[in-house]
Amino acid sequence: MTNEEDFEQLDPADQDEEWVSKSQVKREMNALQDLGKKLVALNKDQLAKVPLDETLREAIDECRRLKKGEAIRRQLQYIGRLMRLADSDAISQTLDSFEAGKQAHDAHFHRLERWRDRLINGTPSDLTDYVAAFPGADVQHLRQLVRNAQKEAQQQKPPASARKLFKYLRELAEEPG
Numbered sequence: 001m002t003n004e005e006d007f008e009q010l011d012p013a014d015q016d017e018e019w020v021s022k023s024q025v026k027r028e029m030n031a032l033q034d035l036g037k038k039l040v041a042l043n044k045d046q047l048a049k050v051p052l053d054e055t056l057r058e059a060i061d062e063c064r065r066l067k068k069g070e071a072i073r074r075q076l077q078y079i080g081r082l083m084r085l086a087d088s089d090a091i092s093q094t095l096d097s098f099e100a101g102k103q104a105h106d107a108h109f110h111r112l113e114r115w116r117d118r119l120i121n122g123t124p125s126d127l128t129d130y131v132a133a134f135p136g137a138d139v140q141h142l143r144q145l146v147r148n149a150q151k152e153a154q155q156q157k158p159p160a161s162a163r164k165l166f167k168y169l170r171e172l173a174e175e176p177g
Helices: 003-009 012-016 022-041 044-049 054-065 069-083 088-121 124-133 139-154 160-174
Strands: none
Touching (some): 022 069, 022 088, 088 124, 088 139, 088 160, 124 139, 139 160
């Protein structure tokens, strides 16, 4: 009997199964282990929002408790094995939503930093532009903060007034309106 005849004698359902290489299996296991690392890095509030079974949650808590590198590596491998049984798609989607929220927060923070820098280093028209964008701003207070920050920058002092200006800009941006 040849190999071709052996193949034909197999059950047709077995022939339809997709063959996966050992390398592909390892890549998938490493991806699950990396997902487990991300779970371990989350804070408690974020982790509470992730759909996990109790065994996986306990394994993550145990990994957080460990201090030695080798023990952490073994625990992460265990978490990777538990991830095979978990709904990794739902977990990934939850982690992606956390990342999207963080990116939006960072972008908002950077916009405020750019406004602060424009107000300190720019022209008086930048102040007018800011007041037009945020009509709830106290113009007199804003001018004072900008003047103090500019004076500190000229004297090469620590940027305490620039921090106060940024804090004020952040408060204005967070006001409902």
